[in-house]
Amino acid sequence: MSTDIQVEIIHKETITPSSPTLPHLKVVELSFLDQFIPDVYVPLILFYPNHTDGEVDTNHQSLIEEKSCILRASLSETLTHFYPLAGKFQYNDSICCDDRGAAFIEARVNCGISKILKNPDTEILKCLFPAAVESTQALTGHLLLVQVNFFDCGGMAIAINISHKVADAFTFSTFIKSWSAAALGPSSTTDHPVLPVEFGVAASHYPPQDFLNSPKPDMKFIRRKCTTKRFVFDASRLTALKSKAASASVPNPTRVEVVSALIWKCAMEASRSNLGSIRPSLWCQAVNMRRRSGQAFTENILGNFVWYFAAITVESEVDLQSLVTKFRKSIEDYKVNYPNGLPAEDAYQSIKESGNSWAKRGIDNYICSSWCWFPFYETNFGWGKPYWVSLPSLQSKNTVILMDAKGGNDIEASLTFLEEDMAIVENNQELLAYGSFNPSVI
Incomplete structure (x- = not known):
């Protein structure tokens, strides 16, 4: 522009x-x-x-x-x-x-x-x-x-x-x-x-x-090396992607599962290509706990009421079906382990341990937050509904945000990766087969 x-x-x-x-x-x-x-x-x-x-x-x-x-x-x-x-x-x-x-x-x-x-x-x-x-x-x-x-x-x-x-x-x-x-x-x-x-x-x-309980130092962002790119996955190509990612384990994957799996696959391939080696890759997906707490009165809690489930892979070759299966297993394990919500003690211990485990060298960490199904496109202040709802570029490495595009059936993905990884991701032919790179809104 x-x-x-x-x-x-x-x-x-x-x-x-x-x-x-x-x-x-x-x-x-x-x-x-x-x-x-x-x-x-x-x-x-x-x-x-x-x-x-x-x-x-x-x-x-x-x-x-x-x-x-x-x-x-x-x-x-x-x-x-x-x-x-x-x-x-x-x-x-x-x-x-x-x-x-x-x-x-x-x-x-x-x-x-x-x-x-x-x-x-x-x-x-x-x-x-x-x-x-x-x-x-x-x-x-x-x-x-x-x-x-x-x-x-x-x-x-x-x-x-x-x-x-x-x-x-x-x-x-x-x-x-x-x-x-x-x-x-x-x-x-x-x-x-x-x-x-x-x-x-x-x-x-x-x-x-x-x-x-103390003031924390300002969060440091990797400014110089990060870049944000926008991809839009329309409904017809999402249907094709779901078909490709479906398996006996997950016969009917969701939009978020297949888009997340595709982006994770492309990010892993880019990282491994630039590093010249294979290392473990961890994908953390945000989970809205309001309807997973087992208690009705938590449904409308305000503030932060989100946790993460993690999927990890160490395989040298990955495919969409296996990654979607990992996502589904992770969320199912969460449901089984915490049918009445995540206990506070488990959350505290997890946070204390995560600072050490996620910072270990040799592990690629990705964080994804899905804003799909939130009614941002219904926001009418008196002059009609918005034509486009979006985010600016971010500076937090390996961050993915998914949103509904206008109409509700498409997904708009905001990807923030290191510049050298993004250079490979944005030219990945499998990604471009299902997602359009920064199309016009009009």
Whole structure:
């Protein structure tokens, strides 16, 4: 994408909750799972094109003011229910819900929105966000930051940074759904989500631990050597991929299983090609524990309520069927071992041991998070549903994020690998047979 795109900040303010947080909710204890998460931001951007990407309307400025007013008022209302997002961290064990607020930024972009949608560039997307992913709350002063980008054509992109220590993908999705419902107002026919009465429920299951109860050093990213690329797997080719990956052990693999297996296979081949040797490869897949705890009241827990299951391979030759089988066995083992949810003691011990085992030389580690089935494409603030929902480029090595593409049947994958590995992955013919490399959104 051309680097002549300019983003001009035209307004900044702090949005506070519409009602003060009640005294008994002023401190929210972090769970052990929250403590373990690094102090970084989860990013998401939603694009809303104008109906016509043509000349600027004469009342363009008034429309900007109207949209901004609705977004600010509805965000203030939503923060009343999501009050920890308007607070600050107290060390690494709790949030002081002092209603300091969230950052709200307005910006003008000197081009039409189609310029970005026709030629998506995850690196360029970063300039539309209010903060870098690797920033901390101490640096930005907020746990939630929003930047509303207004394009010359009348299109709009809403970029959101939310502290990962406060929110996983489920919590992020619930917040956005609640915010858009507030913007539509009570006359909307959209089902309003169940709003949380209070945060901190996860801490009753996984109490904070002293060995994590202190400020942590900033998370270090491998900036110079990492690159992020985007692949889209459409429904028809996903069907073909499922057929190829199916076996007697897993006759009907899921979309996430087959895409994960294909990406893992390509990443392993790239790593081994560059190293000139074979070494073990570990794939960690995030698991939403809300429906795997065996207890109904955990279904809508907010905060971080995610664990990981791991699949490992040491074979010199791997195929899709065997990798999918490893995924399925890992998740089935989780169900068998933890029918009533992951015990806190097991989680604590696993985290203590993982720091040593994952850091061992000679093991390739990959982390995958699936955001599929979260209704980001249903986010309507009053101007229709988003045309594209995406992420900026990341700096965390060997990270894969899967999302539904528009329509719900396709998958959009964001891959972050070392540059030398990505150079091989992005030209892998098996990957390109099933996934399109950075296709136009329009």
